[in-house]
Amino acid sequence: MKAVVYKGPYEVAVEDVEDPKIQDPTDVIVRITSTAICGSDLHMYEGRTDAEPGISFGHENMGIVEEVGSGVTTVSKGDRVVMPFNVACGFCDNCRAGKSAFCLTVNDPGMAGGAYGYVGMGPYAGGQAEMLRVPFADYNCVQLPKGNEHEKDFAMLADIFPTGYHATELAGVKPGETVAVYGAGPVGQMAAYSALLKGASRVFVVDNKSDRLDIAKNMGAEPINFDDGDPAQQIHDKVQAYGVDRGIDAVGYQATVSSGEEQPAIVLNQLVDTVRHTGGLGIVGLYLPSDPGAPNEHAAKGELLFRIGRFFEKGQFMGTGQADAKQYAHKLRDLIIAGRAEPNFVVSQELPLADAPDAYRRFDNRESGYTKVLLQPGR
Ligand SMILES: NC(=O)c1ccc[n+]([C@@H]2O[C@H](COP(=O)([O-])OP(=O)(O)OC[C@H]3O[C@@H](n4cnc5c(N)ncnc54)[C@H](O)[C@@H]3O)[C@@H](O)[C@H]2O)c1
Ligand SMILES: [Zn+2]
Ligand SMILES: [Zn+2]
Structure with missing residues (x-):
C-alpha cells in the first residue's frame, strides 16, 4: 500500500510499504478514508525530534473497518470509525481514569502513552496511508454513523x-x-x-x-x-x-x-x-x-x-500534556450528529494522498489559506 514516509528534515514521500496485518487478536485493520496533517507532525518534519527516516506519519485517522481480529467484540467489518490519536489499552489505571494519553501498557516501560505514527509514542505505524492497524480496537475505535455524511467534522475527532x-x-x-x-x-x-x-x-x-x-x-x-x-x-x-x-x-x-x-x-x-x-x-x-x-x-x-x-x-x-482525546470523542461526536457542533470550518484542503509532500511544505510555511489539510487516500 501507499503511505507518507519521513525521509529527513523537510522531506516526506509517498511510498510503497508493507500492508498492515492483524498482529494480536484485539487488532482491526482500517481502510483510511480521511487522515489529517497536524502541527505535531511538523515537529518531526522539521527535524526537531529524534524521528528516524523511514517512520510513517499520521495520527489523525478515520475510515472503514476492513479486517477484524478474533478477540474484537464491538467492531465489525464495514463499520465506519474514527481513531482518536491516543493508542491506549482501556484497562490500565490511567485509561480507567480517562487519562488515555498516558496509557501504561502501550509503550516501553517507564513511558506512558502511545500514538499512531509518532516518535517516542510506541511502535505504531501512521495512518497517512491506505490502511492502518488499530490495536485494542474495542477501545481505540469510535463508532460513526454509516455513509459519508459529516466526514470532515468526524475527522476532527481524531485529535x-x-x-x-x-x-x-x-x-x-x-x-x-x-x-x-x-x-x-x-x-x-x-x-x-x-x-x-x-x-x-x-x-x-x-x-x-x-x-x-x-x-x-x-x-x-x-x-x-x-x-x-x-x-x-x-x-x-x-x-x-x-x-x-x-x-x-x-x-x-x-x-x-x-x-x-x-x-x-x-x-x-x-x-x-x-x-x-x-x-x-x-x-x-x-x-x-x-x-x-x-x-x-x-x-x-x-x-x-x-x-x-x-x-x-x-x-x-x-x-x-498530550490530550486525553478518547475521553471526549464520543460526546463531541454526539454534538456533531445532533448538529450542535460543526468543527469542519477549520478544514482548508481535501487532497489525495499523493499531494502530501506539497501539502506538508505549504502547511509548514503556514501559507495563507493552509490551515488544516485532510488527505483522502481513496481519491
Ligand atoms: N497536547 C496535544 O495533545 C496536542 C495535540 C495536537 C497538537 N498539539 C500541539 O499544538 C500546537 C499547535 O498545533 P496546530 O496543529 O494548531 O498548528 P500550528 O503549529 O500551525 O499552530 C500554531 C500557531 O501559533 C501561532 N503562533 C506562533 N507564535 C505565536 C505567539 N507568540 N503567540 C500567538 N500565536 C503564535 C502560529 O502563527 C500558528 O498559527 C503544536 O505545538 C502541536 O504539536 C498538541
Ligand atoms: Zn494531531
Ligand atoms: Zn491503558
Whole structure:
C-alpha cells in the first residue's frame, strides 16, 4: 500500500510499504478514508525530534473497518470509525481514569502513552496511508454513523476537536467566563470553539497570521494580532479587569515574536500576564524534554525561561500534556450528529494522498489559506 514516509528534515514521500496485518487478536485493520496533517507532525518534519527516516506519519485517522481480529467484540467489518490519536489499552489505571494519553501498557516501560505514527509514542505505524492497524480496537475505535455524511467534522475527532476541548478542561473554562487562546492554528481554533460551546462570554484568539485570525473572528472569537503590540496588554485593555479567567497555549515551544525569531517560553509568560489571579492555564501546545533544533542552548536542553515566580504570585494553576482525546470523542461526536457542533470550518484542503509532500511544505510555511489539510487516500 501507499503511505507518507519521513525521509529527513523537510522531506516526506509517498511510498510503497508493507500492508498492515492483524498482529494480536484485539487488532482491526482500517481502510483510511480521511487522515489529517497536524502541527505535531511538523515537529518531526522539521527535524526537531529524534524521528528516524523511514517512520510513517499520521495520527489523525478515520475510515472503514476492513479486517477484524478474533478477540474484537464491538467492531465489525464495514463499520465506519474514527481513531482518536491516543493508542491506549482501556484497562490500565490511567485509561480507567480517562487519562488515555498516558496509557501504561502501550509503550516501553517507564513511558506512558502511545500514538499512531509518532516518535517516542510506541511502535505504531501512521495512518497517512491506505490502511492502518488499530490495536485494542474495542477501545481505540469510535463508532460513526454509516455513509459519508459529516466526514470532515468526524475527522476532527481524531485529535484537534478533543484536544481543543481538553485545553478548556485543563484551564477550567466555565459558562460566562472570559478566555484567551494563544495560537490560531487548528488546535487554537478548536480550543476557542470549545470555549464558545461551553458558554464562555468572550474568547480572544492571539496570532499574527491574518487568515487564521479571520477564521477565529468568523466563529465569534475576538482576534488579537501580536504584531500590534503586547497581546496581554491588548486583552487587558479590552476586558478592563484584572485579566481573563482562563488562558490556553495552543502554540508550544516554537512560539515566535513578530520578527519571526523563536522565543520558546514567550507564550507561557504572556499567559501568566493575560490571566487573572487564581485563574487557570491549559497548555496543549507541545513542549519537548530536549530540542535538537532549538534557538539557544537552554532551550536545546529543554530549560525554558518560564517565570514561575509571577505564576506563583498570581496563585494560578496549570494543566499540561498530550490530550486525553478518547475521553471526549464520543460526546463531541454526539454534538456533531445532533448538529450542535460543526468543527469542519477549520478544514482548508481535501487532497489525495499523493499531494502530501506539497501539502506538508505549504502547511509548514503556514501559507495563507493552509490551515488544516485532510488527505483522502481513496481519491
Ligand atoms: N497536547 C496535544 O495533545 C496536542 C495535540 C495536537 C497538537 N498539539 C500541539 O499544538 C500546537 C499547535 O498545533 P496546530 O496543529 O494548531 O498548528 P500550528 O503549529 O500551525 O499552530 C500554531 C500557531 O501559533 C501561532 N503562533 C506562533 N507564535 C505565536 C505567539 N507568540 N503567540 C500567538 N500565536 C503564535 C502560529 O502563527 C500558528 O498559527 C503544536 O505545538 C502541536 O504539536 C498538541
Ligand atoms: Zn494531531
Ligand atoms: Zn491503558
